[in-house]
Amino acid sequence: MNNIISSGIQRNSGYLARIEIDKIISETQHKDALRLEPYGFKVYSQNDEDGIIEEIFRRLGIEKGMFLEIGVENGLECNTLYLIHKGWRGYWIEGNSSQRDSIINKFESLINKKRLGVVFSLVYPENFSHIYDKLTFDEDGPDFVSIDIDGNDIHLLESMPCRPKVICIEYNAKFRPNISKRPVYNTNNFWRGGDYMGSSLLAITEAADGIGYQLVATNITGANAFYVRKDLAGNLFSESFASTDLYNPPRYWLTSDHYNHIGHPADFGPYVDLEN
Secondary structure, three states, rough: OOOHHHHHHEEEEEHHHHHHHHHHEEEHHHOOOOOHHHHHOOOOOOHHHHOOOOOOHHHHHOOOOOEEEOOOOOOOOOOHHHHHOOOOEEEEOOOOOHHHHHHHHHHHHHOOOEEEEEEEOOOOOHHHHHHOOOOOOOOOOOEEEEEEOOOOOOHHHHOOOOOOOOEEEEEOOOOOOOOOOOOOOOOOOOOOOOOOOOOOOOHHHHHHHHHEEEEEEEEOOEEEEEEEEHHOOOOOOOOOOOOOHHOOOOHHHHHHOOOOOOOOOOOOOOHHHOOO
């Protein structure tokens, strides 16, 4: 009986989430046809990031490339595993050493085929270049960089030793888009479960602007912001790239029932096309 009740609550929650998401999408499309929220969907990302990333690269005319993702936990809910399925290759950097066995065992086939490289290390502005120099990228470096370390994200952004075409970075949506706030840099700044977990959208956008990137979107749950290199963005994205216009508030309750969530826990096993 408890399982039946739980299942019914989950379905009802998903239905209500779908109504909320459709309403938000309708409103954003009405404001600007080039907004990216309508393209969002989940494959392995935590929310709708997979779809937004796919649409950004579609507009840029890039089908396959290289990535660098910093902060992947066990790898089953990150922003680049779906890219691997689409022929991309690259690197994960994970600072939690307790995830080592899980990642190595689960993604052994990708690692052996050199589709994926994994570095287990905490990343700071002081060692970012040193770690990066040990990775093997094409001459232009990674096409996509994702940063999610729940604290010093903005400091890594400002110390980034490469110039990817697209960046995804977590922001703290509790701060409204006209407020510039960032955590004081501290190598021991780890997320402790509270809302002291990153910078405001405006602060990150100011930092990104300073290194040549333009804000093009945030996702519906108010978790991640997306930036494209200014020399590539052109007129492909929203007419406004101001944080006040592209900001999404915290809607974390949409996460567990977001988009095309298949209803089963994420997993990864052998796939024929990934073995080649």
